[in-house]
């Protein structure tokens with residue numbers, strides 16, 4: 544079955560039509576910058592532009608960068624605070640006339656990796672970390688998702704959230720090298736390992752393509768590997784949500 548998968552992030556909205564059984568992208572991936580401020584009406588307009596780009600008429604699966612419970616945003620992550628309480632599936636459905644299924648972006652990326660990618664057939668605790676505008680986390684136990692585990696928003700030292708210290712956005716904002724940033728990211732991974740004793744950690748998000756630049760950060764006494772689908776895991780998993 545083919546589904547339009549959309550991965551909404553703090554800086555980009557990425558989409559493609561996906562074969563949900565094989566995980567293959569049927570089309571080129573298309574990217575639209577997240578509108579400045581990322582307010583609900585503006586993001587909904589870009590989601591409609593994405594649907595139009597693919598001339599899509601079927602169901603849509605969407606990864607969204609906040610806590611999502613039954614299609615509703617329960618936090619605002621790195622987007623506009625006015626998202627809290629918004630029924631995201633209804634907002635996008637009303638704007639496009641199509642049926643939408645929504646999940647947290649890291650949970651969606653994790654789903655693609657656990658079903659078809661780097662975490663396939665791995666039992667025990669598997670955690671996918673997305674490195675991007677924030678630090679997202681998807682936690683799986685014996686292949687089953689524990690939804691909305693938010694490891695990036697836990698505080699660290701003077702930082703209100705770990706992601707303000709160790710996300711890719713933090714690296715860019717502070718203009719630090721991968722070497723220095725890698726030390727920060729390692730602190731985050733150490734915290735994840737201490738808290739969950741995972742059997743495997745998978746790295747996704749934009750920075751998963753650059754993993755060679757921060758290899759030392761990944762030596763945390765637990766296997767840490769890149770996502771099979773790299774940054775496309777979010778699109779593939781988003782499409783998979785629609786058929787779960």
Ligand code: BGC
Pocket residue numbers: 552553607608609610618619620621647648649673675676677678679680693695696706
């Ligand atoms: C949000 C998470 C999200 C992550 C990555 C964080 O700010 O709280 O829900 O998964 O950013 O987008």
